[in-house]
Amino acid sequence: MDLPVSFADRTRSLLGDEEYNKLADALNDEQPVSIRLNDEKLSSSSFSLFHASSDRVPWSATGYYLDRRLTFTFDPLFHAGCYYVQEASSMFVEQALKQYIGETPSVMLDLCAAPGGKSTHARSVLPEGSLLVANEVIRNRSQILAENLTKWGHPGVVVTNNDPADFAGLEDFFDVILTDVPCSGEGMFRKDPVSVSEWSPENVEICWQRQRRIISDIWPSLKPGGLLIYSTCTYNTKEDEENIRWMHDEFGAEILPVDAPAAWNITGNLLVGEDFPVYRFLPHRTKGEGFFLAVLRKPEGEAAQIRYKSTSSQGKKKTGASKANAGTSKEQLLAARAWLLSAEDYEVSANGMNITAFPEEYISELSIFQQSLRVVQAGVTLAEVKGKDLIPNHALAMSTVLVSDAFPREEISYEQAIAYLRKEAIVLSGSAPRGYVLLTYKNIPLGFVKNIGNRANNLYPQEWRIRSGYLPDEILMLLKS
Template identity: 85%
Template sequence: MELPASFADRTRSLLGDEEYNKLADALNDEQPVSIRLNEAKLPDASFSLFHGCAGRVPWSSTGCYLDRRLTFTFDPLFHAGCYYVQEASSMFVEQALKQYVGETPAVMLDLCAAPGGKSTHARSVLPAGSLLVANEVIRNRSQILAENLTKWGHPGVVVTNNDSVDFADLEDFFDVILTDVPCSGEGMFRKDPVAVSEWSPENVDICWQRQRRIVSDIWSSLKPGGLLIYSTCTYNTKEDEENIRWIRDEFGAEILPVNVSDDWNITGNLLAGDDFPAYRFLPHRAKGEGFFLAALRKPEADSLQTRYKSAPAQGKKKVVSGVSKEQLAVARGWLLSPDDYELSVNGTNITAFPKDYLPELSSLQQSLRVIQAGVALAEVKGKDLIPSHALAMSQVLRDDIFPREEVSYEQAIAYLRKEAIVLSAEAPRGYVLLTYTNIPLGFVKNIGNRANNLYPQEWRIRSGYLPEEILILSAAGINL
């Protein structure tokens, strides 16, 4: 890889000749592959979680390195949300969340969230009863974010599609804000050759200024005493330490230490003359790509005069829909803990959302463009109540509601391609939940001679062939 001359000069000045040469050599090595497992979906007894992996990601409770890249597109468990393919260094966010959020339920914003690696990770790490708002400013990327969070399966999630400035009206709203800000992408050089060609000193300057605007936009929505996690995938101090210093000086933020182990080989603050806690991953030291993180606390006394309050009740509006009370009752009966959720109807679609956060959802809907909230349960077509794919993926579905049919690998791939499926003669008529290695894949409607495939059209596997060699995750580890 031929690195830009200006990048080489800047980074050599930052690291010194010896360290820079090691970094440059590492950028020509093979990129490590890592995944993070979804403990909510993997049965404790049937999955040996790290069998077949090349070692644990030391700063992540559920991350592991792979000896070689899996055939993710053709792995049913990937589509079922059993794991997420995530760069190892970025899993360090877990350490800041675990250290500073504690056990009290929190309201968290992941501001620049697509495609969803840190959002799915945060949702797994946050205390039970928390709410995650995952936002992405680019419309088509927000749909990818929603898909990945749907597959992850947690009900306490709202997905939004907004610019950072749109959050300014939500004063003192969030306990935690993660700003994985758009950056010049130096840490992605090994992963993405386009990042090398697009890098320039001018782009670095554009990025650090944009990053400050983003933090300024969302600062008022962080509660006094709240946690701001700032991260980038770049090396230079302009986008990293200098921005952290600016946040401290501009807003009076306290820069917090994060507990790390010496054998993780994380590099600290590289800003000369200002020693505060900061954490940088360099690929020649830590097994992963380039990453930077700092954690900051908003001053307790930094409260706005106008505090966040729930919107006053306006009285219930009569909503005309094609959903009957009986159909709502049936959909409610599908839930594992129905009393914990409020059901809402939008046209012919029924959704469940955690009752504890209805005031927050109302405020989000008034200020932001909400893509999805909670779990979609069903669509009503006439007298038919069609269970949604989100319900199949979720943690809220009762196990005893729908009959289940275990399918083979070949059937699973056919289903994920949205092809017609033929079930066994013993399979009951009506809606059936397909499983692969006892993990839900989604619904079909069995009509006897075939089963109508209810997998989302836009999520289907588009490739019509199978590679000669297929590597997938299985109960025994990695299988060919």
């Protein structure tokens, strides 16, 4: 790899000759492949790999390195949200959340969230009863974010499409804000060769200034005593340590340590004369791409009480409210509610011709979001109303709160699963019941069809379909035991 001369000079002065040469050599090695399991759908004890092996990512309870890249596009378990393909270094966010959130239900914002790796990870790590707001400023990327979070299946999620400045009205609102800010991408050189050609000293200058604007915009939305997790995929100190020092000086932020055993080979602070805790992943020292993380606490609050609850929801008894509109009936709402586990925990409501479920304890927060933000989706879409008919939505099939026997199930083969994911017509067995049927692959829900006897109408989302019409000669995928 031909690295930019300016980058080489800067990084050599930062690391020293020996360390820089090791880094440059590592950037010419093959990129590691890693995945993270969705343990609400596929536990670590129930999967294996086909013609491949795996090692644990030490800082993630559900992260695995793979010795070969799987054929992800043609793995039905990938489309079913059983795992996410995520760069291993970035999984270190888990350690910060576990250490400082613990079992305290929290309201968290992932500010720059697309395509969804850290959002799906945070949603898995956050305590039960938490709410995640995943935001992406670019509209088409916010749709990809929504797709990945839908497949992950947790109902306590809101997806928004907003600029950081749009959150200004939510003052002292979030317990945790993750800012994986846009950066110069030095840590992505091995993964994305385009980032090498786009790198320049001028771009580094643009990036650190943009990062400070983002932090300045979002800082008022963090509760006193709340946590800001700052991360980049770059090496230089301007975008990393110098921004952390600026947050300390500008906002009085306390820079917090994260437990990291020496065996993980994570590099600390590279600023001369500074010793505040930061965590830098270098590819020649840790198995992964370049990554930087620091955790800061906002002052002037009791750190042990980082839970936002509006007065309207405190002490509120869960009743499982339902709200109809002109296009839906009370009977339809009750029918959709019957598909939910712990239905009393959700408000089921009609939005246009869709019926959705959202955690009832956060209804007041959702109302605030809808008034001040562009909400792409919230909670779980249960069904579409067509006259007297309820068409179950794909999000319900992906959800972890679907009652297991709400619909008849039909186990299908690998070939049928791929045909379904291509949105092709499916023919079920003669014993399959008529009407709406939940297809499963390896006993994992894959999506709905409407069985009319001679064929089944495919209800898989058109925009999510596998577009490739061929199968590779060799298919590597996860196996569920």
